Amino acid sequence: MTVSSLAAPAQAEARPDRPGATELRLAAFAAHRRARFPLGPLTLFTGPSGSGKTTALRAYEALARLGGGAVLDEVFPDPDACVPERALPDAQRRRGFRIGCTADGPEGPVRLDVAVQAEPELRIVGERLTAGGLTLLETALRDPGRRMVQAAWHTAGSSPVTRGPLPDDRLGTALLPLRVSGRTDGERRVLAAAEQMVVALRSVYACDPSPRRMRAAVPLGAGRLLRGCDNLAEVLWRTRSECGHRYAHLVTAVRAGCAGPVTDVLAEPLGDGTVRALLDRGDGVRTHLGLLGDGELRYLALALVLLTGPGVLEVDPAGEVPAALQTLTVLADGLDRGLDARQAGELVRLAARMCERGHIRLVGAVGDAVRLCEVPGVTVVDLTP
Numbered sequence: 001m002t003v004s005s006l007a008a009p010a011q012a013e014a015r016p017d018r019p020g021a022t023e024l025r026l027a028a029f030a031a032h033r034r035a036r037f038p039l040g041p042l043t044l045f046t047g048p049s050g051s052g053k054t055t056a057l058r059a060y061e062a063l064a065r066l067g068g069g070a071v072l073d074e075v076f077p078d079p080d081a082c083v084p085e086r087a088l089p090d091a092q093r094r095r096g097f098r099i100g101c102t103a104d105g106p107e108g109p110v111r112l113d114v115a116v117q118a119e120p121e122l123r124i125v126g127e128r129l130t131a132g133g134l135t136l137l138e139t140a141l142r143d144p145g146r147r148m149v150q151a152a153w154h155t156a157g158s159s160p161v162t163r164g165p166l167p168d169d170r171l172g173t174a175l176l177p178l179r180v181s182g183r184t185d186g187e188r189r190v191l192a193a194a195e196q197m198v199v200a201l202r203s204v205y206a207c208d209p210s211p212r213r214m215r216a217a218v219p220l221g222a223g224r225l226l227r228g229c230d231n232l233a234e235v236l237w238r239t240r241s242e243c244g245h246r247y248a249h250l251v252t253a254v255r256a257g258c259a260g261p262v263t264d265v266l267a268e269p270l271g272d273g274t275v276r277a278l279l280d281r282g283d284g285v286r287t288h289l290g291l292l293g294d295g296e297l298r299y300l301a302l303a304l305v306l307l308t309g310p311g312v313l314e315v316d317p318a319g320e321v322p323a324a325l326q327t328l329t330v331l332a333d334g335l336d337r338g339l340d341a342r343q344a345g346e347l348v349r350l351a352a353r354m355c356e357r358g359h360i361r362l363v364g365a366v367g368d369a370v371r372l373c374e375v376p377g378v379t380v381v382d383l384t385p
Helices: 053-067 172-179 185-202 232-242 244-257 294-306 341-356
Strands: 002-005 020-029 032-038 042-046 095-104 110-119 123-131 134-140 148-154 161-167 204-207 264-269 274-282 285-288 328-332 360-366 379-382
Touching: 020 053, 020 185, 032 042, 032 053, 032 379, 042 053, 042 341, 053 095, 053 110, 053 172, 053 185, 053 204, 053 328, 053 360, 095 185, 110 185, 123 148, 123 172, 123 185, 134 172, 134 185, 148 172, 148 185, 161 172, 172 185, 204 294, 232 244, 232 264, 232 274, 232 294, 244 264, 244 294, 244 341, 294 328, 294 341, 341 360
Parallel strands: 042 360, 042 379, 204 328, 328 360
Antiparallel strands: 002 379, 020 032, 020 095, 095 110, 110 123, 123 134, 134 148, 148 161, 264 274, 274 285
């Protein structure tokens, strides 16, 4: 694995106001072992088919969902697929996997590592949250017959740690605000580190636009873009009237990535309660999006994702944290799938501009990053063996 970045060199930077993940660790996950992947504001995983690009994004999304409080079996519906290849069970017939990440923010780098047992039953068997060399939370499975883990969190009061049980099907870090009172400086440090990790992970939007589903007219609804961008026309209808400035940027981006002239991107309601999207070609000519190629549709949808925010995307942000202190992370598997070199370049340049502003981060998987590496600000993780 090789890593390169064209970002500007760090110069004694202050701690970031917005928490963000800076490293993904797959100690033992599917085909990855002892893997550490740096994450910047704009990160592209590249490599041949089977090198583990999709797996890395899947692990990131799993951590994000656990950070949001999701139950383990919802996050890992097929846990056996996450167990490293050729991993042998121990004497108790147990097999599992280990993932983790680091999130930087006002509290400095905070590290989370999770051990999950996949067989004979799915459960979290160990978790560790650390910052500044100090273990803030540690859990371990003590009694396999109970659906609990024993947890110990930093107190620094009359006793150095407090112990108590936590469920084995949820991330303990996400549960700490419900268990820790914050009466001592140590407990307040634990809560601050846990909050930073949860905020860094929680606002994640995983998308993989499906051109086949984007071609038809769709009913008007909540106007939040789905994972497959099926309801693209509905979201265009909503966003056009909400933010003219960003919509103008969308039109400019579409003009750069779609064939033929583009003067506007429109959505028009039909008589049956549905809405369809169109490209205005000028001189009264309009092209229904259903007539566009797959690459053009994926390009348009991904550009829309980059130019919108949590209120428009189907994502669950941390409602208790001000939006100014959150960063939306977009996970885009197959970012360049179906796109030609020009479209891929335009899309990554748009992503670089948006990520530089700080309100959005992008982690994508691409088949070929040779030309995309030339875009300033891109961190490239090459998984070529």
